[in-house]
Amino acid sequence: MTMNPSRHEARSACALANGLELVGDRWTLLIIRDLMFSNRNEFGHLLKAGEGISTNILTERLERLQQYNVIKKLPHPTHGKKFIYELTEQGLALAPVLIEMVLWSHNNLADTFIPPSIHQMILDDREALYEKVRSREPLFILDL
Amino acid sequence: MTMNPSRHEARSACALANGLELVGDRWTLLIIRDLMFSNRNEFGHLLKAGEGISTNILTERLERLQQYNVIKKLPHPTHGKKFIYELTEQGLALAPVLIEMVLWSHNNLADTFIPPSIHQMILDDREALYEKVRSREPLFILDL
DNA sequence: TTAACTTACTTGCTTTTTGCAAGTAAGTTT
């Protein structure tokens, strides 16, 4: 089921404009990156991802991503106070957007980095990468 | 030549994070959309694109896009007070990002619209679309 | 040739969003 719970009344029906209602800020795609490509899937993991997001902003973004049905918030299996965040099918479908943006940045911006294993996979076998994403297999594992 | 004149010191070397320094707001990709897919290439055209951008915001975004070498600002051939904005090679290279975002929005958000001719071209012959973009041929012409 | 209009801004201000730091209730760990 599609939806777009906008911050405010949509000003335009343009597909791009509507998409930017959701992802047109600095943090949203970074959260999706972590959920999609790594084993970061808890609030604390996302908080410590390295870019310095604030707790109130993370809370707000996670809430909006749920409202857009891009992620799901699940109880932690063994820890009563923690939650697990997981991309929905809709969320997983953002993979090509992230991959293209990552590639553009790598090719066009200075001082920028892609983990070599991911870069190699993007170049060699894009479909295999998408398959890993679809099966929710982290592309790289972090010591969390 | 690559560059990333950040709003502030980059917090992370992540390719995605660096890219979002440039496009992680609501207006930047909409400006690029107009320059890439339509014959809107003047300040006034971009101002009236339909989403309600303010003049100070448009001015600021155009300036940043030039600093990032994504667009060029050229004197108007016949009108001494107007300028023509044009995507650079780097700017044109954002086409796959826009196309993937447009597709995702179309498939996953309600009340959203892609011009049918563009949608058809995306589905039928993505490479032909990219070729038109590279040769700076507007995908649709507006009565400006 | 001059008045009126257009263009791409700039300015000053208000509103909104972001971000900081501290606090909180509920669960976990020691």
Added chain:
DNA sequence: AAACTTACTTGCAAAAAGCAAGTAAGTTAA
């Protein structure tokens, strides 16, 4: 049972966005 952790909430300051009016320089119309 005390101390700590977790995911927030809160109050406030700073930054960004946005509004509306103004501006200098070029164009158009009379």
